[in-house]
Amino acid sequence: MPVVVLGMSHHSSPVTVRERFAFSEARIPSALQTIRESGIADEAVILSTCNRVEIYAATSLELRKAFAELQEFLVRVHDYRDPLTDEIYKLSEPESIEHLFKVASGLDSMVLGETEILGQLKKAYDLALQYNHTGSRLNKAFQRAFNVAKHIRTETNIQRGSVSVASVAVELAEKIFSSLGERQVMVIGAGDTSEKAARALLSRGAHSVIVSNRSHDRAVALAAELGGRAVHFEEWATEFANIDIVISSTSAPHYVLDRAKLEPLMKLRRNRPLLLIDIAVPRDIEPEVNFLENVYLYNVDDLQAIADDYLRQRKDEIARCNEIIRERAKNLMDARAHPSALPGSDPAFSHK
Amino acid sequence: VSWLTDRQWFSIAVILYGLSATYSIFLLRKQFREDNRINYFLLLVAFGFHTIAMFVRGLSLNRCPINNLYEATTFVAWTMVAAYLAMGLWSRLRFLGAFASPLLFAIGVFALLTPKDVGLVKPEFTGGGLTLHVALFALAYGAFGLSSVAGLMYLTQERDLKMHKLRAVLSFMPPIQRLELVTGRLLLSGFALLSAALIASALFLHQQDGVLFSGDFKILWSIFVWALYLGLIIMRWKFWQGGRRFAWGTVCAFAFVLLTFWGSSLMSPLHRP
Numbered sequence: 001m002p003v004v005v006l007g008m009s010h011h012s013s014p015v016t017v018r019e020r021f022a023f024s025e026a027r028i029p030s031a032l033q034t035i036r037e038s039g040i041a042d043e044a045v046i047l048s049t050c051n052r053v054e055i056y057a058a059t060s061l062e063l064r065k066a067f068a069e070l071q072e073f074l075v076r077v078h079d080y081r082d083p084l085t086d087e088i089y090k091l092s093e094p095e096s097i098e099h100l101f102k103v104a105s106g107l108d109s110m111v112l113g114e115t116e117i118l119g120q121l122k123k124a125y126d127l128a129l130q131y132n133h134t135g136s137r138l139n140k141a142f143q144r145a146f147n148v149a150k151h152i153r154t155e156t157n158i159q160r161g162s163v164s165v166a167s168v169a170v171e172l173a174e175k176i177f178s179s180l181g182e183r184q185v186m187v188i189g190a191g192d193t194s195e196k197a198a199r200a201l202l203s204r205g206a207h208s209v210i211v212s213n214r215s216h217d218r219a220v221a222l223a224a225e226l227g228g229r230a231v232h233f234e235e236w237a238t239e240f241a242n243i244d245i246v247i248s249s250t251s252a253p254h255y256v257l258d259r260a261k262l263e264p265l266m267k268l269r270r271n272r273p274l275l276l277i278d279i280a281v282p283r284d285i286e287p288e289v290n291f292l293e294n295v296y297l298y299n300v301d302d303l304q305a306i307a308d309d310y311l312r313q314r315k316d317e318i319a320r321c322n323e324i325i326r327e328r329a330k331n332l333m334d335a336r337a338h339p340s341a342l343p344g345s346d347p348a349f350s351h352k
Numbered sequence: 353v354s355w356l357t358d359r360q361w362f363s364i365a366v367i368l369y370g371l372s373a374t375y376s377i378f379l380l381r382k383q384f385r386e387d388n389r390i391n392y393f394l395l396l397v398a399f400g401f402h403t404i405a406m407f408v409r410g411l412s413l414n415r416c417p418i419n420n421l422y423e424a425t426t427f428v429a430w431t432m433v434a435a436y437l438a439m440g441l442w443s444r445l446r447f448l449g450a451f452a453s454p455l456l457f458a459i460g461v462f463a464l465l466t467p468k469d470v471g472l473v474k475p476e477f478t479g480g481g482l483t484l485h486v487a488l489f490a491l492a493y494g495a496f497g498l499s500s501v502a503g504l505m506y507l508t509q510e511r512d513l514k515m516h517k518l519r520a521v522l523s524f525m526p527p528i529q530r531l532e533l534v535t536g537r538l539l540l541s542g543f544a545l546l547s548a549a550l551i552a553s554a555l556f557l558h559q560q561d562g563v564l565f566s567g568d569f570k571i572l573w574s575i576f577v578w579a580l581y582l583g584l585i586i587m588r589w590k591f592w593q594g595g596r597r598f599a600w601g602t603v604c605a606f607a608f609v610l611l612t613f614w615g616s617s618l619m620s621p622l623h624r625p
Contacts, residue, residue: 160522171521175513178530270592273529290514294595302516309518 007054013087058137104149189250212236258286361405366460368398372453431494488549495542500606503599
């Protein structure tokens with residue numbers, strides 16, 4: 001009884017299609033029940049995230065029939081009436097097992113190597129397990145997938161580094177300051193990326209945030225969202241003595257902060273390190289300030305270059321990860337084919 | 353441990369310091385992204401041989417082996433390794449080893465090349481006062497040495513951050529603020545030990561006939577070094593000149609100590625090896 005996968009992801013279909021096939025968490029147990037009761041599969045797990053909808057099933061049906069019935073189920077349950085061509089992929093062993101391992105390891109994700117998917121996969125599996133829709137096949141396959149994901153995370157660089165501008169900003173802060181716990185963040189200009197960077201810093205323990213924007217109402221709103229406080233745009237410099245990290249993204253056509261303005265402010269700060277993140281285009285901060293001692297200025301290109309380098313490194317690791325996955329998938333299937341021949345094999349995986 | 357002489361034991365330790373220094377070049381090429389445990393292990397083993405060397409020498413002389421330039425130099429290196437191994441237990445500070453090992457190797461080679469290793473010469477002063485005097489100075493210079501190593505690490509990481517080098521974020525090195533803290537604390541420890549060494553020397557070592565004590569060049573040199581480090585402390589904590597300038601200060605001050613230590617000893621009738 002092989003494990004098969006039928007589904008769609010950001011690789012195969014646009015969001016306009018994926019969203020129509022998405023399962024809410026509440027609907028999944030009954031959907032799994034239907035799959036099993038209709039005899040399509042003996043065991044099943046449904047993974048439904050913003051980037052993928054997949055059914056993992058252990059079926060005793062002939063493969064072509066199993067895939068046809070699973071697709072028919074998927075279309076019927078979502079009342080989808082448009083034609084489907086390449087949007088849905090159908091994988092049988094060993095590709096299905098390798099695909100599961102790749103998904104768990106973040107290798108199939110939109111952001112290569114991201115870890116959120118592992119949590120989502122665990123949740124999907126737990127839900128199926130809770131309602132007794134899994135058996136020895138899927139239990140073993142999923143447990144092994146979690147194990148492979150952990151192995152890949154620790155043994156390769158696939159999850160190393162940040163691949164977004166906001167998270168690179170956080171990493172830089174962590175390379176400058178001993179602890180983010182006492183750091184005050186100032187957001188000048190309430191743009192989307194600066195908000196993300198501020199949120200990322202707060203989530204990593206930054207002490208507090210001050211928001212300053214030409215539109216004070218917008219500053220107040222963002223400050224309320226971030227749990228900080230707003231200051232009037234004309235007064236942001238007065239707060240500077242206590243600030244450690246500045247994220248600037250105004251739409252000003254000129255420099256908001258230049259060397260002449262910053263130099264005396266640094267003395268007030270007793271030369272504590274200052275991280276300046278300039279995400280604005282045109283730039284808000286004069287590049288010359290980077291020559292001041294204890295000042296570290298990064299503009300959006302610098303951050304993007306670091307994020308791109310990280311991504312390049314992650315891509316370089318793909319071949320290594322695939323090799324690990326192929327080997328682990330083969331081990332799993334060998335153990336199933338010869339339950340007593342291989343050490344650590346699970347008799348539950350033997351042919352029924 | 354008697355089948356090798358103390359110098360041979362020490363030579364093995366120096367070879368291991370050299371290996372560690374070579375491995376440090378590999379770590380540098382890997383942008384400090386490799387695990388540093390190998391380097392820590394090499395320095396741990398080297399420390400073992402170094403300790404045996406000092407133990408064998410102490411046993412053969414029947415006193416604490418810190419009475420001439422060779423012994424004092426090896427003791428300074430020994431205190432540096434001991435302090436590093438203690439700090440290296442904290443994984444984030446283990447990279448100090450990559451910066452310390454070339455310095456330890458250089459000090460070790462310097463000690464082995466000194467032709468004046470005359471361990472059996474009777475010192476001008478004897479007794480516990482002398483041992484305390486040399487031990488405190490050696491500990492102080494060991495702390496200053498490690499402080500300069502941490503300063504060097506700060507300068508490397510700070511430069512990478514300023515120049516937007518990818519390795520600034522990729523490396524396993526600690527944040528520069530923590531490096532500055534470690535540099536400062538080691539410097540303060542060294543300064544306290546140096547002050548204690550100068551006071552203990554004045555209290556416990558008494559002038560012998562025919563030896564010009566007050567105007568001795570080494571004493572004046574030591575007082576100058578003390579003033580130099582005091583200047584750094586005032587600069588750091590009174591005028592808030594932290595960061596790069598402070599790190600450069602610690603590196604340059606220790607470079608001065610290393611470069612003039614031998615010469616100042618030669619010019620001192622009291623300390624001439």
